[in-house]
Amino acid sequence: MQVEIITIGDEVLTGHTLNTNAAFIAEKLTDIGLEVQFVTTTGDALAQMEEAIRMALKRARIVITTGGLGPTEDDQTKKAIVKVFKRNLIFHENILQDMKDRFARRGIEMPAINQNQALLPQGAVFFPNKGGSAVGICISEEGRTFIALPGVPREMMQIMTDEVIPYLQGLEVGHPHKTIKLRTTGVVESRLAEMIDQDLNLEPGVKLAFLPAYSGVDLRIMAAADDEQRASEKTLTLERYLESKVGKYIYGKNEDTLESVVGQLLVDNDKTLAVAESCTGGQLGMLITAVPGASRYFLGGLVSYSNDSKTQHLGVDPDLLEKHGAVSEECAVAMAHGCRERFAADYALSITGIAGPDGGTEDKPVGVAFIGISSIHASYARRFNFGVSREANRARATYAALELLRRDILDIK
């Protein structure tokens, strides 16, 4: 079943705003077995919007737009709908009342301008919006389904997840279908492909995609079949094969993140963690504490950006720094060890590296990092060679540190 997405807004068109809405919607649709064929972005001008909607309705059976449903002059999506579908706008008293109630709960009087959000195309059905005043609009005509959603990401996501996806599933327009994402880290895409490709024999209807990111490479399995159960079986077969080949790199599935998986391991083992960071400047601590409830296991961290602070706050021996340099295996070990002691933590991780763009040498070019770990059992560090950009080097070092801890806890060699 072919689907098209249209995102509306000058800000996306001029490149100021990234099109995260289209990515979110596409992923949700792909997950239920719908095939997105085109994503079009258009500005706030009525004529372009109309053209984009007409074009999409010619090619696809389902068309979803986001943006342009707000109360102000810029918001012209309803005008485009009226023109394309030749419908009148009808006033909905109950929708107006809902809006007034919403404003009242926040202790604000509803601005008069919001009244026009209760004017909606004749013969449409509506998806309620829990977080704002623009409801989702759904029109069915000539075997096609047209859905208009607001452009505020939080509101769009809520309506998409709670309303649109169940609605489309009810229409039974998707192929029977199953998707699973296996999340790997600590291995590059080409090496992963080498390990997997030999003997790989994909069943008909099964696709495997390699999706690289700073956090690692995701393996996405998509299986289509005549029914859901058969699709699940096909997925499971490939999943087991992948686990047999590259299982030690797989840290989680689907919505799992490395930081949440490592956090759960710490909780399960009743252990605490502290971190010492140099080139990442706090990114590791930030990632760990992106998980709600991280205070159950995360005690804190030390960002030792200067040599002095490595000595003073982590107890790194000045002679060691003199002899081996701050970017060295020895320094990483000393940082982790000192950090664990000072925070009285069960585990400590350390990162010291050359993030770039300057500071590289022949021996230790930009992208080199040493990542250390210390526990009651042992303290050690590993050398990594990441990319060339400051951003990539910092992000990769952050994930590599978490992976070092995961492997240490699970005793993966």
Next chain:
Amino acid sequence: MQVEIITIGDEVLTGHTLNTNAAFIAEKLTDIGLEVQFVTTTGDALAQMEEAIRMALKRARIVITTGGLGPTEDDQTKKAIVKVFKRNLIFHENILQDMKDRFARRGIEMPAINQNQALLPQGAVFFPNKGGSAVGICISEEGRTFIALPGVPREMMQIMTDEVIPYLQGLEVGHPHKTIKLRTTGVVESRLAEMIDQDLNLEPGVKLAFLPAYSGVDLRIMAAADDEQRASEKTLTLERYLESKVGKYIYGKNEDTLESVVGQLLVDNDKTLAVAESCTGGQLGMLITAVPGASRYFLGGLVSYSNDSKTQHLGVDPDLLEKHGAVSEECAVAMAHGCRERFAADYALSITGIAGPDGGTEDKPVGVAFIGISSIHASYARRFNFGVSREANRARATYAALELLRRDILDIK
């Protein structure tokens, strides 16, 4: 002059990869006065690609594609070009030689598969690629300019910046035009609009856009005129007006970031900085050290995620924590003060807040944060009420801390 962008790739279409390429290209084109009308995303399937290119060539005078120029089976953009423009592929010995040299410099023998990247459409001109083997392709036909760029962001950006923009400027297709972005922080969009709107009288051809982000609200001025000088004058007039109305919130222009501006202020004043973070977990340190050369002024930081570590590593009085709580003005001041002393820094910043989703109380709901600053002159803290999402609360607190420092140094009330 109307322009369209086409991004090619299943990964963008299914929502796995954000369309950062389209945003980059759109911004560059907008900057030289070209008007992007549609952005289309299509998959790797040849028929869709062809359709997207044909459609764009009907509507626009300049069409730019990214993606599908690699050496593998998936990469079908050249096939689509051959079909749409009815051209043969011609072998280019010099391009092959360049590729071989590039591989040789990395000490790798060129894989045979790369040979096909020297096969290029007849009658096209090429934009060299400094970072990879796929050159940019440019075809002019019937008054239209078609440009195909590789999809690897780093390579696309280099060719776009170094080659395509100067080329398009040479064609003199853009309107005489000037764009300036004034960057504000510490003030919400609606308040900014209120302060600006009264007495605002935009000259013809001048547009003002409000672009909100976690870092603050950017004010983008775009002025079109009959010549460049007149466009610059119009921009300057509005810029001066905005400075007179909201100047104290403007921290920089165009490519300036709050972290780079604050860093430069510290360098200029020969001062050092340390940070103490609770709910942001390291994000402030990470942001400060995202600026290359931050080691000139940034000494380090302490992530005190537990009460114990606030006491032990920052010297916060346990009685103070008991009496006022960790999320309090008193604690923020004590954190900043203790941090400055322990790092022997000229300035210290502190953040303590309730990031959510849990932990809020009636008095201090999710989103409340106290941001402290300490210098030789004074130590104080301010209370903020940010949003409701963990991510937004942490990001906003980070920028608010930098802004507190900027205002302290510049003595802005």
